[in-house]
Amino acid sequence: MSTMTDTPLYDVPGPRARRRARIGNLVAAAGLLLVAGLAAARLGRQGQWDSRLWSPLLNPGDAVFARVWDLLGQALGRTLLAASLAISLSLAIGVALCVARLTAGRWWRAVIGAVVQVLRGAPVVIMIYLSARVLPEYGVQLDGLWYVVIGEILRSGIAALPRGQGEAAAAIGLTRGQTLRTVLLPQAFRMMLPALISQIVVALKDTSLGFVIQWQETVRTANLLIQTLHNPIQMFLVVGAIFVLINHLLGRLAHRVEGRLSRSRVRTAHPGA
Amino acid sequence: MNVILENLDLFAGGYWRSVQICLFGLIGSLLLGAVVAASRVSPWPSLRLGGTSWVTVLRNCPLTVVLFFCAFGLPELGIRGSYWTFGILGLVLYTSAFVGEAIRAGVNAVPTGQIEAARSIGLTFTQSLRLVIGPQAVRSVVPPLGSVVIGMLKNSAIVGAFGVGGDLFSVSDRLTSAQGYPALPVLLGVLAGYLAITLPAGAVIAVLERRVAILR
Numbered sequence: 159m160s161t162m163t164d165t166p167l168y169d170v171p172g173p174r175a176r177r178r179a180r181i182g183n184l185v186a187a188a189g190l191l192l193v194a195g196l197a198a199a200r201l202g203r204q205g206q207w208d209s210r211l212w213s214p215l216l217n218p219g220d221a222v223f224a225r226v227w228d229l230l231g232q233a234l235g236r237t238l239l240a241a242s243l244a245i246s247l248s249l250a251i252g253v254a255l256c257v258a259r260l261t262a263g264r265w266w267r268a269v270i271g272a273v274v275q276v277l278r279g280a281p282v283v284i285m286i287y288l289s290a291r292v293l294p295e296y297g298v299q300l301d302g303l304w305y306v307v308i309g310e311i312l313r314s315g316i317a318a319l320p321r322g323q324g325e326a327a328a329a330i331g332l333t334r335g336q337t338l339r340t341v342l343l344p345q346a347f348r349m350m351l352p353a354l355i356s357q358i359v360v361a362l363k364d365t366s367l368g369f370v371i372q373w374q375e376t377v378r379t380a381n382l383l384i385q386t387l388h389n390p391i392q393m394f395l396v397v398g399a400i401f402v403l404i405n406h407l408l409g410r411l412a413h414r415v416e417g418r419l420s421r422s423r424v425r426t427a428h429p430g431a
Numbered sequence: 432m433n434v435i436l437e438n439l440d441l442f443a444g445g446y447w448r449s450v451q452i453c454l455f456g457l458i459g460s461l462l463l464g465a466v467v468a469a470s471r472v473s474p475w476p477s478l479r480l481g482g483t484s485w486v487t488v489l490r491n492c493p494l495t496v497v498l499f500f501c502a503f504g505l506p507e508l509g510i511r512g513s514y515w516t517f518g519i520l521g522l523v524l525y526t527s528a529f530v531g532e533a534i535r536a537g538v539n540a541v542p543t544g545q546i547e548a549a550r551s552i553g554l555t556f557t558q559s560l561r562l563v564i565g566p567q568a569v570r571s572v573v574p575p576l577g578s579v580v581i582g583m584l585k586n587s588a589i590v591g592a593f594g595v596g597g598d599l600f601s602v603s604d605r606l607t608s609a610q611g612y613p614a615l616p617v618l619l620g621v622l623a624g625y626l627a628i629t630l631p632a633g634a635v636i637a638v639l640e641r642r643v644a645i646l647r
Contacts, residue, residue, distance in 0.1 A: 171474075179474050179475060182474070183476055183477050183478075186477045190477060190481045200508055204508050206507060206508070275630075279581075279585075279625070279626050279629035279633065280585070280626065280629075281585040281587075281589070281625055284588050284618070284622055284625060287592070287603070287618065288618040291615075292614050292615050362493075363491075363492075363493040364493075366496065367493075367495060367592070369592075370592045377496055381499065390499070390504045391507050394504055395500075397496055398488075398497075398500065401491060402487065402488055402492050405491035406487060409491065
């Protein structure tokens with residue numbers, strides 16, 4: 159079928175359609191190149207291709223290259239640390255919340271559900287600002303929100319499980335806690351692994367909100383650096399590229415894990431075959 | 432709680448300003464996102480490449496980087512504007528990538544049989560898009576688009592924190608830093624303000640979802 163495009167939207171094109179598509183493709187390519195060219199020309203007219211602006215970031219021979227990347231490297235380290243802390247803590251608290259929500263009585267379930275709802279509607283930046291303003295001690299200011307998000311992911315992961323699994327586990331005489339621990343949670347974890355990796359991407363991006371509390375993560379450091387280097391365009395292109403690269407790789411990892419999990423589910427679905 | 436009552440007009444003004452950021456962001460990102468989605472499903476490879484790069488870059492870049500690039504980078508290119516304009520521009524650019532992906536997912540969710548049926552009764556590409564795929568895609572687009580919109584509403588707080596002035600976030604900053612009010616009640620007020628944006632929006636989206644849902 160339409161092997162060229164992977165979409166069922168259009169048929170395998172005939173000669174006329176192919177010619178039209180070729181022309182359209184060329185026109186679109188020309189248009190995109192024109193936009194890129196105009197942008198490059200604009201950069202040139204404003205003197206933005208000047209090597210003074212790029213070399214502190216890209217030329218290892220530059221006098222300040224080592225210093226700049228030392229600062230950026232430290233900041234990146236802090237960003238990664240913050241993101242991994244946020245993710246692992248939120249995972250732990252999320253699991254606890256989820257188990258509580260599944261095992262608690264009706265009233266507690268309603269309370270936890272309401273808390274989850276409120277925190278999901280609250281902007282992270284406000285939560286960061288709130289914790290940094292209200293809790294004077296720094297270090298905990300990072301993420302009060304993520305565990306709730308992941309609690310919700312976990313919950314939906316468990317909700318998505320085939321109902322029979324819980325009943326089967328109860329039928330072979332496991333207690334409620336055992337059922338959760340040995341049957342439901344492992345499956346939920348496998349199901350939500352791709353979502354969890356996507357949460358790491360979000361957490362990495364959200365650490366850059368540390369700028370509201372003057373915490374020196376990567377973006378804030380870049381902001382401080384451009385005050386002496388005067389190269390905002392170059393700086394943010396480079397910093398943006400670093401984020402895009404890391405997050406894109408994480409996204410692809412999530413995609414592959416997802417593919418692998420769905421394949422293995424298909425296999426276990428037909429044990430006798 | 433007295434802080435909020437004493438400064439009620441300030442909070443109301445901030446709330447309205449934040450709602451404005453949300454509205455401009457919503458309109459802009461829906462329009463731009465539709466363009467992104469269209470180029471992602473286009474029959475022309477170069478346009479698809481453009482759409483894919485747009486989505487990959489903007490989806491993986493922190494909103495703060497996009498905002499700072501707009502606010503500090505664009506003036507270097509001779510493009511003048513206020514923080515307000517740049518803030519909304521950044522929010523629109525960033526959200527358009529997510530909107531584009533949500534719409535594309537909706538288009539892809541239309542069963543292949545529908546598309547093939549449309550083609551086999553002789554509808555042209557634009558006709559089948561307008562009469563068969565479009566109406567169905569709109570329905571399956573609502574849930575993913577809804578969560579993108581909620582995310583954008585929350586991200587509008589970042590635009591506020593970034594210094595457009597007058598919105599809920601700057602109100603809290605002004606009251607706690609400059610006027611020395613205790614932080615907790617002020618920020619709880621601000622939080623309530625944002626919840627008063629996101630929770631009703633969530634409810635509206637839930638109603639929309641129920642209304643357009645189709646049983647397959």
